[in-house]
Amino acid sequence: MTNAYIQGLAQLLDAPKKIAIIPHRSPDGDAMGSTLALYHFLRKGGHTPVVIAPNEFPEFLAWLPDSETVLVYEKDKENVARILQEQELIFTLDFNALHRTGEMEHVLAKLTAPFVMIDHHERPDGYAQLTYSDTAFGSTCEMVYNVIVGLGKRDWIDKTIATCIYTGILTDSGSFKFPKTTGTTHRIVAELIDLGVDNSEIPALLYDNGSFDSLQLLGRALQNMKVFPEFGISYTTLSQAELDAHHYAKGDTEGIVNYGLSIKGITFTAIFIEHTDEKIIKISFRSQGAFDVNQFARDHFNGGGHINAAGGKSTQTLAETVARFERIVREYHPNLQKQVS
Numbered sequence: 001m002t003n004a005y006i007q008g009l010a011q012l013l014d015a016p017k018k019i020a021i022i023p024h025r026s027p028d029g030d031a032m033g034s035t036l037a038l039y040h041f042l043r044k045g046g047h048t049p050v051v052i053a054p055n056e057f058p059e060f061l062a063w064l065p066d067s068e069t070v071l072v073y074e075k076d077k078e079n080v081a082r083i084l085q086e087q088e089l090i091f092t093l094d095f096n097a098l099h100r101t102g103e104m105e106h107v108l109a110k111l112t113a114p115f116v117m118i119d120h121h122e123r124p125d126g127y128a129q130l131t132y133s134d135t136a137f138g139s140t141c142e143m144v145y146n147v148i149v150g151l152g153k154r155d156w157i158d159k160t161i162a163t164c165i166y167t168g169i170l171t172d173s174g175s176f177k178f179p180k181t182t183g184t185t186h187r188i189v190a191e192l193i194d195l196g197v198d199n200s201e202i203p204a205l206l207y208d209n210g211s212f213d214s215l216q217l218l219g220r221a222l223q224n225m226k227v228f229p230e231f232g233i234s235y236t237t238l239s240q241a242e243l244d245a246h247h248y249a250k251g252d253t254e255g256i257v258n259y260g261l262s263i264k265g266i267t268f269t270a271i272f273i274e275h276t277d278e279k280i281i282k283i284s285f286r287s288q289g290a291f292d293v294n295q296f297a298r299d300h301f302n303g304g305g306h307i308n309a310a311g312g313k314s315t316q317t318l319a320e321t322v323a324r325f326e327r328i329v330r331e332y333h334p335n336l337q338k339q340v341s
């Protein structure tokens with residue numbers, strides 16, 4: 001974060017403004033935690049912020065403070081588009097390319113208000129007047145903490161803001177174990193706990209709050225898993241029929257992909273999930289070590305993300321998509337072996 005960024009931001013915030021704060025489509029804990037943390041912070045500064053999500057956020061995040069104020073573009077497009085046009089400043093958090101907001105991209109692209117980016121994904125687009133983009137961070141929430149401290153307002157961080165920030169750090173770091181978790185991350189978390197964050201209730205709200213159906217769906221995905229020990233690869237699938245059979249609700253597939261890495265010797269895994277309503281196969285990729293799934297997702301599946309966690313999509317059928325993945329993996333094989341060994 002440069003001095004110019006902080007000075008520019010301080011200037012943009014020097015008088016009360018109407019401010020939209022936008023997470024990516026299908027927002028996760030970091031997207032919702034960071035946008036709501038900033039929302040509470042901006043309210044303290046006398047602004048009128050509103051979090052506008054491109055589509056619905058999962059139920060397991062609905063306890064986040066003031067999540068009930070979040071507007072959902074895909075539920076009420078015309079009205080939310082009109083509200084967006086009234087905003088004087090737009091923050092985009094936890095993504096760096098407008099297409100990550102889905103259909104809302106077309107509304108955002110026409111706005112004349114300045115954009116401010118806070119994000120930790122690879123290769124930011126250039127749409128923002130102020131860009132704080134750094135892939136060294138494990139979460140956007142940690143960056144929001146830095147922005148608040150950078151603006152000289154550390155003492156504005158109360159239990160509510162701390163709770164939002166803690167949630168994104170926790171979820172995006174895989175409960176503090178992914179490689180970008182630093183001593184600084186832990187020092188920030190310690191400070192948040194001292195501010196009253198309930199560090200045993202929040203993980204329970206996030207992870208011990210599922211339905212029997214969603215656990216059965218995880219079981220289905222584990223049964224569907226294919227393992228290629230010779231490549232160090234595993235993958236699994238969930239068809240629309242399997243989602244339907246377990247009364248799928250948004251968020252039910254969160255985290256399933258990670259089980260593919262829990263097998264000894266597996267360093268690259270994927271999950272392919274069929275969404276017939278959107279006519280796409282949504283894909284998540286995860287790796288351990290040097291294999292760059294961001295690049296893999298960009299090269300082959302119209303996606304992106306981070307080196308060890310990325311996503312993508314396919315408009316082919318589930319069977320065709322998986323067959324293509326297997327073909328690509330076989331072609332990659334020598335390369336993969338080199339990168340993971």
Ligand code: 5GP
Nearest residue numbers: 284285302303304305306309310311312313
């Ligand atoms: P997930 O697999 O949990 O959906 O996403 C893993 C990471 O990749 C997240 O940081 C997410 O924001 C990013 N990501 C997921 N899908 C896409 C995509 O289609 N395009 C890009 N650029 N990033 C994605």
Ligand code: MN
Nearest residue numbers: 030094140172
């Ligand atoms: Mn994130």
